[in-house]
Amino acid sequence: MAASDSGADADSLLPAPIHHLPPDALHNVLLRLPLRDAVVCRPVSRLFHETLSPNFLALLPTLRLLLLRHPRPEGGGCLHAFDPDRRHWLRLPFSAFLPNQSFSPVASSPSLLYLWVEAAASTPPPSLPSSASSSSSSSSTAHPPKSLAVCNPFAGTYSFLPPLGSAWARHGTVLAGPGGVVLVLTELAALSYTPSGSGKWMKHPLSLPSKPRSPILASGAGAVFALCDVGTPWRSQWKLFSCPLSMLTGGWAPVERSAWGDVFEILKRPRLLAGAGGRRVLMIGGLRSSFAIDAPCSTVLILRLDLATMEWDEAGRMPPNMYRCFTGLCEAAAQGNTMPTAVAGGNNKVKVFGGDGKVWFAGKRVRGKLAMWEEDELGTTGGKWDWVDGVPGYSDGVYRGFVFDGGFTAMP
Secondary structure (H helix, E strand, C coil), rough: HHHHHHHHHHHHHCHHEEEEEHHHHHHHCCCCHHHHHHHHHHHHHHHHHCEEEEHCCCCCCCCEEEEEEEECCCCCCCCEEEEEECEEEEEEEECCCCCCCCEEEEECCEEEEEEEEECCCCCCCCCCCCCCHHHCCCCCCCCCEEEEEECCCCEEEEECCCCCHHHHHHHCCEEECCHHCEEECCEEEEEECCCCCCCCCCEECCCEEEEEEEEEEEECCCCEEEEECCCCCCCCEEEEEEHHHHHHHCCEEEEECHHHCCCCCCEEEEEEECCCHHCCCEEEEEECCCCCCCCCCCEEEEEECCCCCCCCEEEEECCCCCCCCHCCHHHHHHHHCCCCHHHHCCCCEEEEEEEEEEEEEEEECCCEEEEECCCCCCCCCCCEEEEEEECCCCCCCCCCEEEEEECCCCCC
16 A cells, blocks of 8 residues: 555656647647636746746737726726626736836736826825926825836836826826827827837927817827817817827828718717727717707717728617616616606716727616627628626726737837
């Protein structure tokens, strides 16, 4: 019996059969893993940890996620993300590598995530660039100073960008593009940062008629697009503007065609998102039932601008049964109540977010779930609509977020 026991112990110490594979064969096997599974396998053994290096993982396709953004993330030091391919929620921890656990994600580029990080109480406010000193000195005590950080949450690395004033953190919209290009847009000016450039923020005045609404960076076109309200205080009138990344100073111009007609008049509270491939612009808003100022919306409409042909088409329309849940009709019917006041007045706000051909919708009357739309790249159908249930951590909030392609293709 003792001899058999010693033999079993010896067998248990033998390396697993996969350790006997030639390196080329092992690489061929591991390259077939999805990125998420490859990251999970790294701590299994020394062989896997050495083989699944960051350089090796950079060869794998990125993992597309919807990253939720909320001013009060549940649990602290982590963010929730949704994998639309596996329809599974993930929890991304940041406490292991990020020194401050009070942060808010604002933008992403392939493999990189950008965060506003609150400075510690003992840390003095960051020095202000000349472009922001006049607008932030008076409010630094009322609002804690924030720094813009870039990180790779899968690799656990981060770095801080040059400091900015608190006004840019409170009022600026952050856009991120390939190559580490970062833009921060406000009503009057924009800042740009390129790691390969001077290493400083460059200021560009905005020659726009009003504050840019929902600016987006179309990577395929190398340009920034935004909506501006050129109407009156009593009635909004939206117009599309664009600016090449190479001409941020003085390059803004309206994008208009006579053939478009009233395309900007049929949507209420329109918002822009990037379409699939970076060569399309999506405009999403409530479909007006009439041209009256207080006309209620009948559903949510998604229009698509092809930047190659400069033609609009209807990309998708929210199904009526789904839209009723955002108006409160489903909840009212379940409780046996009459039509909510908000429905009768046509003031049903739907939060829209996403990017690269995927759009998510959230609302106060739809708790614990999101509506999801996926673009049909061929344009033969109205896209795919579905519900995403089990949203974690934000049972009483209205969700916001953006698309994040996690991976190892770029490091801070």
